[in-house]
Amino acid sequence: MDTTTLAEVSGNVATIGYGLAAIGPGIGLGILIGKTIEGMARQPEVAGQLRTTMFIGVAFVEVLALLGLITGFLFT
Amino acid sequence: MRILALEGALHAAVAETSDAASSDSSGFFGWLFGSDGFHAPSISEFYPDALAFAGTIFEFNRIELVRVIAAFFMILIFWLVARSAKIVPGRGQAVVEMVLDFVRVQIVEEVMGKERAKRFVPFLTTLFIAIVFFNMTGVIPFLNIAGTSLIGLPIIMALWVYVMYLSVGIKKHGLGGYLKANLFPPGVPKPIYLLLTPIEFLQVFILRPATLALRLAANMIAGHLLLVLCFAATQYFFFEATGALKAAGVVSLAAGFGFTLFEIFVALLQAYVFVMLSSVYLNMALEEEH
Numbered sequence: 001m002d003t004t005t006l007a008e009v010s011g012n013v014a015t016i017g018y019g020l021a022a023i024g025p026g027i028g029l030g031i032l033i034g035k036t037i038e039g040m041a042r043q044p045e046v047a048g049q050l051r052t053t054m055f056i057g058v059a060f061v062e063v064l065a066l067l068g069l070i071t072g073f074l075f076t
Numbered sequence: 077m078r079i080l081a082l083e084g085a086l087h088a089a090v091a092e093t094s095d096a097a098s099s100d101s102s103g104f105f106g107w108l109f110g111s112d113g114f115h116a117p118s119i120s121e122f123y124p125d126a127l128a129f130a131g132t133i134f135e136f137n138r139i140e141l142v143r144v145i146a147a148f149f150m151i152l153i154f155w156l157v158a159r160s161a162k163i164v165p166g167r168g169q170a171v172v173e174m175v176l177d178f179v180r181v182q183i184v185e186e187v188m189g190k191e192r193a194k195r196f197v198p199f200l201t202t203l204f205i206a207i208v209f210f211n212m213t214g215v216i217p218f219l220n221i222a223g224t225s226l227i228g229l230p231i232i233m234a235l236w237v238y239v240m241y242l243s244v245g246i247k248k249h250g251l252g253g254y255l256k257a258n259l260f261p262p263g264v265p266k267p268i269y270l271l272l273t274p275i276e277f278l279q280v281f282i283l284r285p286a287t288l289a290l291r292l293a294a295n296m297i298a299g300h301l302l303l304v305l306c307f308a309a310t311q312y313f314f315f316e317a318t319g320a321l322k323a324a325g326v327v328s329l330a331a332g333f334g335f336t337l338f339e340i341f342v343a344l345l346q347a348y349v350f351v352m353l354s355s356v357y358l359n360m361a362l363e364e365e366h
Contacts, residue, residue: 048186055352063287066294073119 021068245361
């Protein structure tokens with residue numbers, strides 16, 4: 001029996017690569033910023049400190065998404 | 077344009093499709109409206125043809141011209157305001173003072189505290205305003221590309237911050253003290269340093285400046301590609317597509333305007349994030365050992 005192709009994908013896999021790469025950082029940023037807002041709501045007086053710490057964390061998480069963007073251009 | 081065709085799971089074939097640039101180019105309108113299929117934007121957007129000095133290291137292209145224009149207007153605006161600065165500010169001066177105040181109060185003093193911030197406010201304000209101006213050219217008609225969307229300019233800015241935080245840290249703690257505070261953070265069991273020290277080394281010496289530059293450039297690249305995609309699709313839908321597809325042009329045009337507004341927001345946000353992180357890094361370099 002011949003194998004029949006039921007579905008075929010054509011095009012560059014890099015097209016969806018960034019979408020995949022953005023999932024993790026997206027979830028990460030959501031948790032990170034959500035938790036910071038939670039903290040700010042509980043203790044508004046430390047909002048400034050929390051925001052600063054959040055941005056340090058955001059910098060870490062965002063790097064992953066940026067690497068995803070860059071690799072898309074590097075490996076095509 | 078290069079199309080990578082994936083057939084099944086294993087067989088990949090590279091097919092080079094060179095689209096002939098042969099529209100019936102009858103003058104300006106032929107060039108403007110004539111088209112041969114849809115052109116998706118690519119990274120080559122950021123390597124335009126040289127305007128002058130082609131082939132030399134002084135090659136001057138459109139993006140550099142945009143940078144020069146942005147720098148010129150930045151200097152012009154601040155020169156005009158500073159020339160006639162009054163104690164009771166006029167309208168223009170009030171706007172500029174608001175921006176300067178925002179950086180000082182909302183970013184630098186918030187992170188460092190009033191006393192420590194004094195030294196760094198001029199430096200960080202310069203960075204903020206320069207980044208805002210170079211980012212904004214991405215949404216200004218006829219300029220249409222951010223000066224920071226080629227990695228060179230962000231690298232210079234990030235190196236500036238890098239040298240700055242290393243030098244103030246070393247000046248304050250001495251070379252040994254600075255390295256000890258950064259590479260061997262106190263309060264963890266000894267064996268953990270095997271893991272922690274290499275990570276911290278990467279952090280301080282490579283990742284911080286690299287990500288500062290990459291974040292800014294990547295955001296501007298992505299923004300420009302989004303805008304090009306929206307407006308190129310609009311052109312394609314209106315003038316090339318047939319039938320009901322033409323209506324999709326309305327959506328992509330609206331999306332183009334929406335993303336333009338979004339890009340203005342991103343331009344400001346990236347300037348904020350860059351300066352925020354710079355002041356955090358400077359503050360970390362200066363912090364006392366706990």
